[in-house]
Ligand code: ARG
């Protein structure tokens with residue numbers, strides 16, 4: 001069993017001990033060859049004065065062929081095992097040298113050194129460096145690196161600043177001590193898109209985005225995003241870049257979005273390449289956010305790194321929080337907050353309320369790659385947002401200044417992080433720290449009363465049990481509240497209530513009339529609010545709330561009620577469309593805000609809500625209810641839709657500025673409703689006339705959602721079959737928008753398409769990930785979806801365990817389904833677990849899901 005509690009490979013936070021040696025410097029030489037790359041290392045070790053215990057000299061290493069090893073120049077014969085080597089070493093400082101041979105061409109795991117489209121590249125986080133050479137591959141061992149690359153390829157890159165270069169070689173030196181997970185090497189026939197940035201102290205930095213020939217016209221946006229990020233981090237956090245070079249490289253085969261290697265970020269090409277013809281507004285926004293995220297890691301991750309992988313949220317939660325601030329500043333805080341909250345609810349709450357629930361700082365793992373999760377990243381960012389609310393903007397800034405001053409150059413912990421907040425603000429955070437150790441989504445129940453001018457809110461918090469955590473202690477939950485008068489005026493502006501007890505009352509005195517409360521403004525905590533709101537309150541807040549998030553939330557409340565009515569066969573209250581009509585007509589309200597007001601909760605949210613009430617969600621019934629509601633909304637707004645759609649036709653050349661993006665998102669939200677009424681006529685016309693990918697994809701999606709668009713799909717294929725990133729959209733759209741009864745067959749058929757390259761993570765996700773994203777299709781009652789995914793997971797696991805493990809999360813909600821579906825999924829999970837040679841990655845995930 002690969003269960004966290006019983007698997008002998010389990011790593012525990014409580015077992016942390018420092019490495020018994022430190023490193024003065026690392027020299028690496030790579031003689032690149034596809035099947036037999038030679039890596040020569042020269043590492044200067046000395047005993048670590050801070051070590052708590054001495055152990056044997058152990059270096060990690062996986063899939064390496066050791067050619068020779070020396071200590072202080074003398075040949076030695078280490079004991080080599082599957083996961084590393086041990087060797088007798090002298091008591092004082094010594095120099096370790098090793099030559100290993102590796103095989104980048106057969107590396108399909110995309111960890112360590114591999115080939116992607118003829119280009120050498122690396123991915124070392126979390127534990128990929130041990131697939132490059134023998135090394136103490138742990139984040140608390142920091143060293144300066146000098147790297148020499150020998151290859152006939154024209155472009156040879158590594159971390160830090162460029163050193164000597166000549167025919168067939170290049171040398172790089174990184175002056176900043178770093179852990180091995182931040183190492184990177186790239187070699188290939190690449191073209192740079194260059195620019196420069198002058199830092200706040202006047203230093204010039206050479207910037208480049210490196211891509212394969214043919215993609216050089218798609219780099220401008222990533223470069224703009226990089227410069228904007230560099231400026232923003234100076235302005236907002238006082239953080240200046242610290243090398244004379246910053247390189248970004250785009251690779252087609254990449255497991256995640258991107259990687260913050262020091263001075264040499266490596267990106268999934270989907271997170272770099274954009275042109276108006278090939279990328280949507282959403283792609284542009286994602287590129288901007290990921291470029292920023294990786295750049296911000298230079299301070300929150302690289303200059304200050306993590307002591308061990310249990311502290312992952314220290315860098316990831318903080319860096320997600322920082323990139324969200326950046327996007328909010330550039331594109332509007334309200335809409336960004338709404339997008340993040342909707343995503344958190346669909347995706348992170350799903351994780352937090354099932355068998356994969358884990359704290360932001362887990363206590364044990366078998367495979368760390370399985371903990372690069374929505375909880376560590378997104379909930380981790382929410383916890384920082386709460387901290388900032390509790391200590392205020394000034395307190396937050398003081399704490400961050402102290403964090404950078406105190407921990408620069410260190411491998412830090414969550415304790416260090418909270419300590420700077422305590423020291424900078426004087427606030428006791430011992431109870432707040434529970435957010436890092438307790439898993440699950442808190443529920444806050446709201447009761448209210450009004451008497452003699454005093455309004456009282458009674459808040460009750462509960463935190464459901466999660467794997468390994470049957471009982472929980474009360475948390476610190478900041479609940480932002482504002483009160484409105486019945487005439488719509490705000491009588492009490494936003495006030496932060498701090499809920500720290502299981503049950504607590506808060507009063508507001510001196511009110512002339514019973515107020516209408518606006519609770520959890522700006523989504524002030526990642527919790528589920530439970531409240532039986534009086535009739536008419538949501539419509540009132542949708543019309544009057546000054547808080548952008550809660551105004552949207554009021555619309556969501558009405559939409560949830562409509563979905564529930566459709567599900568239970570009741571008539572839908574016309575209050576929803578009536579109140580939406582008023583805000584949609586309000587031209588003073590910016591289009592982006594109106595677009596999010598049109599969005600309905602996801603099918604996943606509906607399933608979660610039913611489950612929370614003890615009902616068994618039926619994916620097919622949920623799909624049908626959402627369809628009914630979409631049609632109801634379209635009919636209720638029918639006269640407004642053509643006008644709203646027309647607002648999406650932005651004149652002039654394509655631009656991803658927030659105003660244009662907002663207009664197109666409103667226009668396309670209207671278009672998808674309109675196609676439910678006009679048989680797809682408007683969408684067909686938009687597709688035919690579209691000159692950018694945003695308008696093209698929106699039209700195609702609107703058609704596919706109403707079972708139209710065969711001809712358009714074919715035209716799209718013929719036009720774009722040579723572009724990998726665009727074809728990912730072609731695959732994904734068909735699967736995610738297929739009717740429930742057709743989705744599995746569509747996915748199955750597409751896995752036989754000549755362009756279905758299953759070893760490419762983007763392409764695999766565009767079919768099998770899209771199937772999981774079509775709940776009614778995936779949960780086909782015959783179990784065909786489960787079988788198809790399980791077959792592919794077993795196959796993918798043999799090549800790329802990390803991606804297979806990630807895709808397996810499609811099964812994680814299985815316990816909330818009906819008995820028949822549970823039985824079907826359980827047998828697939830058991831079949832996967834019994835597959836010969838199953839990876840540690842996938843076996844851990846499946847075992848956790850089986851519980
Ligand atoms: N640190 C990267 C980021 O968040 C993610 C890399 C994760 N890679 C992995 N194999 N787990 O930007």
Ligand code: ZN
Pocket residue numbers: 293297315316319
């Ligand atoms: Zn990150």
